[in-house]
Amino acid sequence: MFEHLISKARLEGFYSHLRSLGFEGITPHSKGTTSLVFRARLNEKNVVIKLQRPDSPRRNFAREAEIIKAVEPFGVTPRLVGYGLFDGLEYLIREFAEGEIILHADLEKRHLFEITAKTALLDRLGLDHGQIQGGKHLIIGEGVYLIDFEKAGWRKPKNLTSAMAMLFLSDNAISRRVRGKFGIDGEFLNEMREELRSYKRTGKLSGLLGLLSRL
Incomplete structure (x- = not known):
């Protein structure tokens, strides 16, 4: 999977490095x-390992690790396991988020409330977060996790409005499925x-939560 992106010797060296830290069952993922993701x-926990691509000049895993540590106490994202350097390449390790990306998940009403809250x-x-609206970074399982804070930043946030646009207002595969499942009509969308305009003005969620409770 990664043969054209990293040499076999370098990859085997990385595997050996991880095994020396106690990791087992290491396999390429995406x-x-x-x-490169593994x-x-x-210790019987599933983890994800992100290794900086050798052809990528960007080094931002240290920053992502700091962001994960800042938000993990709130249950928004899986716990950070570690950050390090191998042969000049950054890597980041976090617990695996069990579930499906939102595009393929069977969304329930409780998931909509949890997405709103988080x-x-x-x-x-x-x-x-910076990448919510694409949907690839929202994992739906027993709970909801946001993953991959690589492009996140401490700037004016628009997480909730991006999520609601993706779920309801934009024309995409996710919103069409949500609108069909919950019988959402034009009046609800208006x-x-x-409610999103009110949220942007006041920061209050009560109106939006009341609207979702009617689904």
């Missing part, structure tokens, strides 16, 4: 624009727009 186990919490913290 690749992104800046990272799955592994540590994105509003990030807003209150002043942290903007009320949603109004």
Whole structure:
């Protein structure tokens, strides 16, 4: 999977490094624009390991690790396991978020409330995730997790409004499925727009939560 992105010797060296730290069952999982992603186990817990791609000049895992440590007490994202350097490349390890990305998940009403609560919490913290609306970074399982804070920053946040746009207001595969499952009509969407305008003005969630409770 990664043969054209990292040499076999360098990859085997990374595996040996991880095994020396106690990780087992290390397997390639996926690749992104800046990272190679692996799955592994540590003390019977599933983890995800992101290694900086050798062809990527960006070094931002240290910053992402700091952000994860700041928000993990609130249950927004899986716990950080570690950060380090191997052969000049950054790597970040976190617990695995059990579930499906929101595009493939069977959303229930409780998930909508949890997405609302956790994105509003990030807003209150002043942290903007930056990639919510694409849907790939929202994991739905027994609970809801936001993952991959690589592009997040302490700037004017728009987490909740981005999430509500993705779920209800935009025209995409996720919103079409949500609108169909919950029988959402144009009147509901107009009320949603109004409640989001109110939220942006006041920071209050009561109107939005009341609207979702009607689903």
